[in-house]
Amino acid sequence: MAEARELLKKYYGYGDFREGQKKVIASILEGRDTLGIMPTGGGKSICYQIPALMMSGTTIVVSPLISLMKDQVDGLDSIGVPAAYINSSLSYAQVETRIRKAARGEYKLLYVAPERLESERFLELLSELTVPMVAVDESHCVSQWGHDFRPSYMRISELVSHLPVRPQLSAFTATATDQVRDDIVKHLKLREPGVFVTGFARENLSFTVVKGENKRDVLMATIRENGDDSGIVYAATRKEVDQLCEYLLRQGVAAGRYHAGMSDKERAEAQEQFLYDEVRVMVASNAFGMGIDKSNVRYVVHYNMPKNMEAYYQEAGRAGRDGEPSDCLLLFSPQDIHIQKFLIEQSVGDPERQAQEYRRLQLMADYCHTPQCLQRYIVRYFGGDTESDCGQCSNCSSPDLQLTDITLEAQQIFSCVRRMRERFGMTLVASVLKGSRNKKVLELGFDELSTYGLMKQRGEKDIVDLIQMLVAEGYLQLSEGKYPVLKLTPKAGTVLTGEERVVQRVRVKPAAPAVKDVEAELFDALRQLRTEIAKREGIPPYIVFPDSTLREMC
Numbered sequence: 001m002a003e004a005r006e007l008l009k010k011y012y013g014y015g016d017f018r019e020g021q022k023k024v025i026a027s028i029l030e031g032r033d034t035l036g037i038m039p040t041g042g043g044k045s046i047c048y049q050i051p052a053l054m055m056s057g058t059t060i061v062v063s064p065l066i067s068l069m070k071d072q073v074d075g076l077d078s079i080g081v082p083a084a085y086i087n088s089s090l091s092y093a094q095v096e097t098r099i100r101k102a103a104r105g106e107y108k109l110l111y112v113a114p115e116r117l118e119s120e121r122f123l124e125l126l127s128e129l130t131v132p133m134v135a136v137d138e139s140h141c142v143s144q145w146g147h148d149f150r151p152s153y154m155r156i157s158e159l160v161s162h163l164p165v166r167p168q169l170s171a172f173t174a175t176a177t178d179q180v181r182d183d184i185v186k187h188l189k190l191r192e193p194g195v196f197v198t199g200f201a202r203e204n205l206s207f208t209v210v211k212g213e214n215k216r217d218v219l220m221a222t223i224r225e226n227g228d229d230s231g232i233v234y235a236a237t238r239k240e241v242d243q244l245c246e247y248l249l250r251q252g253v254a255a256g257r258y259h260a261g262m263s264d265k266e267r268a269e270a271q272e273q274f275l276y277d278e279v280r281v282m283v284a285s286n287a288f289g290m291g292i293d294k295s296n297v298r299y300v301v302h303y304n305m306p307k308n309m310e311a312y313y314q315e316a317g318r319a320g321r322d323g324e325p326s327d328c329l330l331l332f333s334p335q336d337i338h339i340q341k342f343l344i345e346q347s348v349g350d351p352e353r354q355a356q357e358y359r360r361l362q363l364m365a366d367y368c369h370t371p372q373c374l375q376r377y378i379v380r381y382f383g384g385d386t387e388s389d390c391g392q393c394s395n396c397s398s399p400d401l402q403l404t405d406i407t408l409e410a411q412q413i414f415s416c417v418r419r420m421r422e423r424f425g426m427t428l429v430a431s432v433l434k435g436s437r438n439k440k441v442l443e444l445g446f447d448e449l450s451t452y453g454l455m456k457q458r459g460e461k462d463i464v465d466l467i468q469m470l471v472a473e474g475y476l477q478l479s480e481g482k483y484p485v486l487k488l489t490p491k492a493g494t495v496l497t498g499e500e501r502v503v504q505r506v507r508v509k510p511a512a513p514a515v516k517d518v519e520a521e522l523f524d525a526l527r528q529l530r531t532e533i534a535k536r537e538g539i540p541p542y543i544v545f546p547d548s549t550l551r552e553m554c
């Protein structure tokens with residue numbers, strides 16, 4: 001490792017490796033196949049570049065994007081590491097020249113686009129090189145479970161078996177789900193690999209979730225606070241990207257836009273403008289960012305909740321790649337869940353896969369509702385843990401949130417869910433607890449339940465918030481599918497029996513004056529009216545209008 005550190009200093013000018021890099025590099029240097037799972041910006045490139053410098057021969061790097069490849073090779077050139085790339089932008093003669101040079105050992109690293117591996121002839125050419133290692137960047141592309149499956153990644157094991165001596169393999173990704181991890185090991189045929197999940201804590205990032213505020217106002221405030229600094233605003237749909245961009249331009253913000261509905265030329269221009277700071281705020285769909293390495297992005301705002309934590313962290317992680325303090329803001333509204341469900345339905349046919357996407361979506365929603373440290377939630381999600389809370393996320397730093405014993409409220413909610421036979425969603429459960437006279441509650445006779453109106457002193461939205469928090473903390477579970485139903489978990493059981501107490505960080509600030517229960521008021525007013533009519537006509541009130549009619553009128 002001492003030699004590795006010297007090379008790091010000599011070529012890259014960095015004093016030391018990050019914790020995660022150390023483990024991965026040590027494993028590679030021991031000669032093991034290695035899978036490094038690190039977040040975007042975690043420093044995966046160095047994990048294979050430094051070992052490549054220490055091995056004799058040419059390390060082949062499989063990398064999915066032409067632009068990414070060129071950046072990497074230019075970067076290596078500029079620090080004096082001999083490297084080249086081969087992709088479809090080159091003529092056949094150029095390819096052959098590069099291969100010949102590589103065969104003479106003139107490059108330490110040769111970047112190759114996966115599509116090239118489809119050609120037998122190309123594989124033959126490569127077999128003339130001395131290849132100590134094949135490094136697979138963005139290796140989740142080999143998995144159909146990942147977000148950008150590339151069939152040609154399946155050819156990598158072909159490449160490996162074509163080489164006269166089996167090289168060592170290393171693979172890298174920021175995607176950490178078990179399925180993707182298993183697929184990488186399986187399809188790349190890694191042999192007893194060292195697997196390392198590291199570096200998911202990005203200390204320079206402050207995470208904030210904003211719920212129930214006017215999104216445009218919060219966005220404008222964020223942009224103003226950041227002055228001339230660069231930021232990315234992600235939105236869920238092309239239409240939303242267009243509308244938001246126009247809105248920002250009208251507000252006098254130098255904004256640009258980027259989504260898959262634009263032409264290649266338009267997109268390339270937009271990207272350039274952002275890179276060279278001509279555009280301060282990039283409003284974009286999730287198509288923006290892969291392959292972009294702008295280090296001084298000071299904030300990333302998610303105008304809509306993304307479909308899962310992988311997508312969120314990949315995008316949010318584009319903030320602060322230079323290590324400077326940066327903000328990641330997520331503007332949540334319940335509508336976002338519906339948008340994502342719709343998108344899942346549209347794009348995923350296979351029911352099993354759909355169920356999995358719903359599960360991941362739920363864990364994304366849980367992030368928005370957890371009272372825990374957000375940084376910690378992220379790290380745990382990706383399979384790691386941290387020693388302490390970050391102290392700077394919106395949950396850690398909010399003065400309104402305080403550890404409070406909410407056992408009683410939790411018990412009220414759990415028993416209501418149980419009384420309703422675990423067959424209804426959270427809105428209806430909240431309505432029952434609130435004692436609302438809404439039609440469905442009355443039709444189903446839930447106003448007869450002993451838990452009806454148990455929490456009438458709270459706002460209905462407030463109750464929904466509490467329920468969502470209890471879901472996020474694993475006391476309640478939402479069934480999969482389009483209309484999720486609340487179920488109790490064993491953890492809720494221990495609270496109901498009084499074995500466990502629920503102590504959580506909850507909002508202590510007095511809730512905004514409760515919105516008046518309009519329905520109930522209307523009902524009372526109609527009843528009074530009915531009494532008067534009945535008196536005047538001299539008939540019993542129920543003849544004028546039965547209660548059920550009055551309720552319907554509400």
Ligand code: ADP
Nearest residue numbers: 014016017018038039040041042043044045046
């Ligand atoms: P990834 O591929 O994981 O998204 P990169 O390899 O592109 O990340 O690295 C992200 C940034 O971190 C780069 O600017 C890189 O130079 C920097 N970096 C990597 N390792 C270190 C280190 N040990 N010390 C300081 N900066 C580093």
Ligand code: MG
Nearest residue numbers: 041044045137
């Ligand atoms: Mg990378």
Ligand code: ZN
Nearest residue numbers: 373390393396
């Ligand atoms: Zn925190």
